[in-house]
Amino acid sequence: MALFDPKAKTIAQLQRANEEKTVAVRRYFDEIGRLYYGQYRDVTLDVSKEINTRCDAISNLYADIEANKLRILFEKGLKICSTCKKDNPLEHAFCSACGAKFPDNSQTEVEVPTGLPPLPETVLSLIRREPVSESDASDTSVDLKAEMPPISDSEQKEEDHQDESF
Numbered sequence: 001m002a003l004f005d006p007k008a009k010t011i012a013q014l015q016r017a018n019e020e021k022t023v024a025v026r027r028y029f030d031e032i033g034r035l036y037y038g039q040y041r042d043v044t045l046d047v048s049k050e051i052n053t054r055c056d057a058i059s060n061l062y063a064d065i066e067a068n069k070l071r072i073l074f075e076k077g078l079k080i081c082s083t084c085k086k087d088n089p090l091e092h093a094f095c096s097a098c099g100a101k102f103p104d105n106s107q108t109e110v111e112v113p114t115g116l117p118p119l120p121e122t123v124l125s126l127i128r129r130e131p132v133s134e135s136d137a138s139d140t141s142v143d144l145k146a147e148m149p150p151i152s153d154s155e156q157k158e159e160d161h162q163d164e165s166f
């Protein structure tokens with residue numbers, strides 16, 4: 001039955017799109033981490049442009065993902081109150097929780113908010129975490145500095161490339 005339901009098909013497509021966007025977000029975060037680490041190891045590198053490009057891409061992906069979540073809810077006959085975030089049936093003119101008025105066209109159209117969604121918990125939790133203290137970091141029998149590998153070839157190539165551009 002669900003296979004012939006056009007709403008179910010649309011929902012599945014939106015969910016798949018969001019899964020792909022989530023994978024892309026993870027890849028960009030991973031690349032930002034490696035770029036930052038390259039700069040940490042060699043302070044003569046400047047990768048801020050490369051990092052910012054990926055940050056912008058992540059922001060766009062987060063906005064797309066949130067918009068798709070609203071589209072999925074819409075297909076399910078629901079809309080979100082922009083004031084209190086409570087989900088309501090599409091036909092409601094006013095929020096059942098806080099009484100805020102919905103836009104007149106909210107029954108027939110998805111209202112995608114402009115601007116960026118708030119920082120996700122996966123980012124906030126990392127920012128809030130206390131930094132690793134010196135005593136914790138040195139509490140190991142392995143001498144990490146002695147084990148430090150050189151910057152890999154691919155990172156070294158990026159550096160060479162930057163030198164040529166001067």
Ligand SMILES: [Zn+2]
Nearest residue numbers: 081084095098
């Ligand atoms: Zn509300």
